[in-house]
Amino acid sequence: MANQVTSHYEAEDIQVLEGLEAVRRRPGMYVGGTDIKALHHLIYEVVDNSIDEALAGACDYIQIVIHPDQSVTVVDNGRGIPVAPHPEKKISTLELVMTTLHAGGKFDGGGYKVSGGLHGVGVSAVNALSEWMEVEVKRDGKVYRQRYQRGKPSRSVEVVATLPKKRADERGTKTTFRFDPAIFKEVDGYRYETLVQRLREMAFVTKGVTIHFLDERQVPSREMTFYFEGGITSFVRYLNRNRGVLHPVVYVEKEINGVGVEVAVQYSDAYAESVYSFANTIHTIDGGTHLTGLRSALTRTINDYARKQSLLKENEQNFSGEDTREGLTAIVSIKHRDPQFESQTKVKLMNAEVKSQVEAVVGDSFGTFLEENPRQAKMVIQKCLTSSRARAAARQARDLVIRKSALESMTLPGKLADCAERDPNQAEIYIVEGDSAGGSAKQGRDRRFQAILPLRGKILNTERARLDKILNNNEVKALITALGTGIGDDFSLDGLRYGRIIVMCDADVDGAHIRTLLLTFFFRYMQPLIEAGHLYIAQPPLYRLQHKKQIHYAYTEEDKNALLKKLNGSSVGIQRYKGLGEMNPEQLWETTMDPENRTLLQVTIEDASAADRTFDMLMGSAVPPRKRFIQTHAKNVRNLDV
Ligand code: 0RA
Numbered sequence: 001m002a003n004q005v006t007s008h009y010e011a012e013d014i015q016v017l018e019g020l021e022a023v024r025r026r027p028g029m030y031v032g033g034t035d036i037k038a039l040h041h042l043i044y045e046v047v048d049n050s051i052d053e054a055l056a057g058a059c060d061y062i063q064i065v066i067h068p069d070q071s072v073t074v075v076d077n078g079r080g081i082p083v084a085p086h087p088e089k090k091i092s093t094l095e096l097v098m099t100t101l102h103a104g105g106k107f108d109g110g111g112y113k114v115s116g117g118l119h120g121v122g123v124s125a126v127n128a129l130s131e132w133m134e135v136e137v138k139r140d141g142k143v144y145r146q147r148y149q150r151g152k153p154s155r156s157v158e159v160v161a162t163l164p165k166k167r168a169d170e171r172g173t174k175t176t177f178r179f180d181p182a183i184f185k186e187v188d189g190y191r192y193e194t195l196v197q198r199l200r201e202m203a204f205v206t207k208g209v210t211i212h213f214l215d216e217r218q219v220p221s222r223e224m225t226f227y228f229e230g231g232i233t234s235f236v237r238y239l240n241r242n243r244g245v246l247h248p249v250v251y252v253e254k255e256i257n258g259v260g261v262e263v264a265v266q267y268s269d270a271y272a273e274s275v276y277s278f279a280n281t282i283h284t285i286d287g288g289t290h291l292t293g294l295r296s297a298l299t300r301t302i303n304d305y306a307r308k309q310s311l312l313k314e315n316e317q318n319f320s321g322e323d324t325r326e327g328l329t330a331i332v333s334i335k336h337r338d339p340q341f342e343s344q345t346k347v348k349l350m351n352a353e354v355k356s357q358v359e360a361v362v363g364d365s366f367g368t369f370l371e372e373n374p375r376q377a378k379m380v381i382q383k384c385l386t387s388s389r390a391r392a393a394a395r396q397a398r399d400l401v402i403r404k405s406a407l408e409s410m411t412l413p414g415k416l417a418d419c420a421e422r423d424p425n426q427a428e429i430y431i432v433e434g435d436s437a438g439g440s441a442k443q444g445r446d447r448r449f450q451a452i453l454p455l456r457g458k459i460l461n462t463e464r465a466r467l468d469k470i471l472n473n474n475e476v477k478a479l480i481t482a483l484g485t486g487i488g489d490d491f492s493l494d495g496l497r498y499g500r501i502i503v504m505c506d507a508d509v510d511g512a513h514i515r516t517l518l519l520t521f522f523f524r525y526m527q528p529l530i531e532a533g534h535l536y537i538a539q540p541p542l543y544r545l546q547h548k549k550q551i552h553y554a555y556t557e558e559d560k561n562a563l564l565k566k567l568n569g570s571s572v573g574i575q576r577y578k579g580l581g582e583m584n585p586e587q588l589w590e591t592t593m594d595p596e597n598r599t600l601l602q603v604t605i606e607d608a609s610a611a612d613r614t615f616d617m618l619m620g621s622a623v624p625p626r627k628r629f630i631q632t633h634a635k636n637v638r639n640l641d642v
Contacts, residue, residue, distance in 0.1 A: 019101040020128035020151035027183055030101075030125045036187045039179060040194055042126045046074045046175050047211075049123055051202055051281055053078030054209040055335070059172075063212045064199065070189050070217070071178035080139035080171045083157055092157040094137060095146060098127050099153065126177060127151045129184075133177040136160070141168035150180060190215075192222055198283075200226050204238075205262075205281045205333045207231030232264040232331040235276075239329045243268035246327075246383065247376035252365035259354060260335035261361045263294060265328070267380050271387075273325040278333040279341075279349045286342070288349030293358030294332045299324045301363050302384060305370045311381045319384045326387035332358060413453070413478035417442045421449040428500035429482065430538065430593065431455060433514050437580035437588075441504070444585030445593060451498060453482050455514075476521065487525040493532060501529070502600060504538035504592065506579040519603065519611035527605070535603040540580055540592045546573035553591050555599065 023030045031038045031045075043064065053059035059078035066072050082093040089096055101124055127133045128151035137144045143161040147154045163170060179187075192215050203211045203226035210227040228234035233251045246267040253262045277284045277291040284291070299321050306312040306319070334354060342348035370377040412418060415438075421427040429451040432438045438454025445452055455475045480487055484495040503518050505511035515537065522530055529535055541553035543560045547567045554560035564572060577583060583591070592598050 020099060020124065023101070023125045023128040024150065024180075024183065027129060031129065034184050034186065036191060036194075039184050039187050039190060040198070042129065042177070042179055043072055043074070043190070043195065044198060045126050046072075046123055046177070047199070047202065048281070050074060050076035050078060050173070051206055051209070053173075054206050055281070060208060061210050061212070063214070064195075065214045066190055066217055068217050069178065071176055072190075073174060073176040075172065075174045077170075077172040080137040080173050081135070083137055083139070083144045092146075094135065094144065094157050095153055097122070098124055098133070098135060098146065098148060099151060100124055123175065124151070129180055130177040131180040131182075133175065135176075136174040137172075138163070138174075139171045189217070196224050199224070201235075201276075201278075201283055202226075202281060204228050204232055204235035204331070205278050232262055232333055235331050236264040236266050236329050239274050240266055240268050240270075243270045243329075245269075246379045247369075247373065250366055250369045252361055254361045256357045256361060257353070258337060259357050261290075261358055262333045262335075263330065263358070263362050263365070265298070265330040265362070265366060267383060268327050268329060269383070270327050270329075272327070274329045275325075276331050277349070278331070279339050280335055281333070284341075284347055284349050286348035288342070289351055289353075289355040290332045290334045290349050290358050293355040294330060294362055295321055295325065296355075297359040297362035298328070298330075298366060300359075301367045301370065302380065305367070305377060306381045306384070309374075309377075309381075311378065311385075319388055320391075322391060323384045323388040327383055332362075334358065413481050415454055415478055416482050417445075417447075417452040419445075419447055419449050419451040424496050425499045427451065427498045428502060429453060429498040430502045430504050431479065431518065432580070433505040433511060434579070434581060437504070437506070440581065440583060440585045440588045441593070442585075444587075444589035446589075450593065451482070453479060455479070483526075483529075485526060485529065491526055491528060493528055496529070496534065499534060500536055500600075501534050502536045502538050503603075504540065504580065506581075507540060507542055508578060511579075516611045519608045522603075523605075523608035523611060527608075530603055530605055530608050533602055535608075536600040537603060538592050539599045539601060540577065540583070540588075542577060544575040544577065544587070546575075547571070 027034050027038065031041045047062060047064060050059060050062045053076055054062065056078075059076045061075075061077045063075040064072065065075075081097055084093060085091065086093045086096050101122065127148050130148070131150065133148045133151075135146055141163045142159050143163065144157050145160045146157045195215075196213065199211050199213050203209060208227075208229065208231075210225060212223070212225045214223040215221055230237070230251075233249045236249045246269065249264050249266045251264045253260075255261070275291065275294070277287050277294070279288070279290060299319060302324050303312070303318045312318070334349075336351060336354065338351075340350040342350050370380070419427055419429075427449050430441055430445070430453070432441045432452060432454045435454050435456060438452060441452045441454070455478075482497070483501065484497040485491050485493060486495065503515055505515045505518075519535075522535055539555055541555050542557070543554040545552040545554060545560070545563055545567070548571075552563050552567075554563050560574075580588065580592075590597060
């Protein structure tokens with residue numbers, strides 16, 4: 001019953017085909033690679049188109065479903081991709097959109113494409129990288145459909161249904177695709193949590209849209225629905241949900257010279273800065289001109305107000321940018337017709353004029369807020385004063401540590417059991433929680449290339465103060481000296497004494513806590529070390545299974561179950577390791593330290609920055625979240641890094 005709408009794909013469209021062939025040949029150029037990140041971008045690219053409809057005010061519902069076969073459906077109730085023959089080409093606009101690079105959005109004469117996929121290549125690139133794709137468009141009382149294989153249409157656009165009269169005004173687009181495993185060879189599939197995070201961000205910056213995410217790959221299925229009436233105001237409230245806040249969210253939305261500027265700001269009693277910037281709904285991780293504009297407006301407004309109210313004395317210096325950023329939670333989201341990004345990966349906004357535009361909008365509204373709310377304004381200023389003083393004190397402490405460790409660099413810490421190897425590329429160091437585990441590690445190691453530094457967990461663990469203070473901790477000083485790199489501005493990889501730095505903690509809550517703290521320390525004071533891939537986490541086993549004379553180790557709960565199944569369950573002795581200290585030196589070597597057998601997890605900047613956020617939550621002043629974190633993670637903690 002399908003009737004033909006337009007002529008089928010013809011030889012003259014070879015050009016188009018070549019475009020999509022190029023995408024398949026060089027996926028790196030178009031979606032940034034063939035890893036899991038690129039895989040997620042396929043979904044973002046498709047959802048971005050629906051977000052554009054929402055931003056145009058034409059759509060308020062988007063659903064994303066991952067099916068058990070890893071195909072993904074994205075449905076929206078927007079206007080529907082136009083299906084009529086394109087004025088210049090003979091084929092349907094729908095087919096053109098789906099098969100031509102850079103075709104997205106060009107048809108919408110009046111509006112402009114704001115959300116824009118990662119590389120702006122549009123949904124056709126996703127099509128090219130999909131084993132198959134199917135698009136259904138509802139409009140004009142009909143349902144149109146076209147199917148593609150690896151980007152090539154199987155047939156012309158067809159009418160597959162006519163809507164009953166009372167539903168004849170329904171419109172929308174439904175896209176289903178299955179990524180091509182021949183392209184994405186290394187991936188096993190989408191990661192639920194990553195998608196949830198991104199979809200939440202999209203919902204936050206797209207006020208009033210409902211995003212429903214359903215993952216049917218496991219039973220029971222998982223799902224999340226996001227709807228934020230308040231847009232980025234809700235986002236800020238969400239970020240500060242565990243913090244004590246100093247005032248209500250200050251929100252402003254304004255169009256200035258054709259650029260949409262939306263900002264939400266709230267100070268809390270936390271130490272961390274949580275500021276996110278978006279350009280056309282894309283999270284600009286590296287910030288850019290919109291972020292710079294926001295920051296300088298806040299610093300300027302706060303200094304002006306503090307001077308005017310004599311909250312800053314004449315002999316006192318202005319607040320630095322850092323002083324005004326402590327405890328700041330803010331979102332800046334701009335919509336621009338012609339966003340310029342630093343690179344193809346769109347993580348930094350470069351449009352110079354945006355800085356002054358954001359600065360003007362924020363300066364106005366935050367200045368007014370301070371003027372009209374003197375009591376809360378005073379609290380914000382107090383907060384800046386405190387951080388300014390703390391920063392001065394920290395600077396002194398840090399100078400002391402650095403000077404000291406320079407002096408002590410000849411004398412390595414007494415607790416360090418160094419290795420014989422002097423070539424950093426061959427040498428590694430285990431940072432071990434607790435003296436007893438440290439003892440086992442010292443006995444079990446291969447002293448030719450493995451050094452051991454035991455850290456007394458308790459001391460670190462009871463530190464509830466600012467991270468600056470841990471620099472004064474003897475354990476941390478020993479760590480800095482042992483690594484030989486210095487910290488902060490004085491950090492240099494040149495001095496690094498070990499190519500692999502391996503954090504080895506118990507598989508329990510305290511262990512997780514100490515690991516979080518160590519990662520946070522590395523993140524804040526030795527970031528290049530992580531970036532250069534020197535930091536690792538050891539993976540001790542959770543169980544020891546004895547079957548007859550054979551010993552097996554299980555590193556995860558699943559491992560254990562699989563092993564039990566294999567061993568048939570008969571007379572298997574199971575020992576559960578609660579801490580590293582329970583293993584004798586041979587066992588520790590065999591399971592966790594022997595390069596032939598061990599598994600190490602390499603720490604990425606994302607891991608460390610997640611640890612940094614967790615740290616703030618753990619150390620933050622609001623007590624209930626900390627308790628909740630420990631309770632909810634206590635069960636999972638053994639699998640934390642698996
Ligand atoms: C071009 C023009 C119009 C809508 C769209 C594209 C459109 C694209 C996508 C992609 C996913 N969902 C979408 N929804 C709409 C406007 C057409 C009109 O005014 O009828």
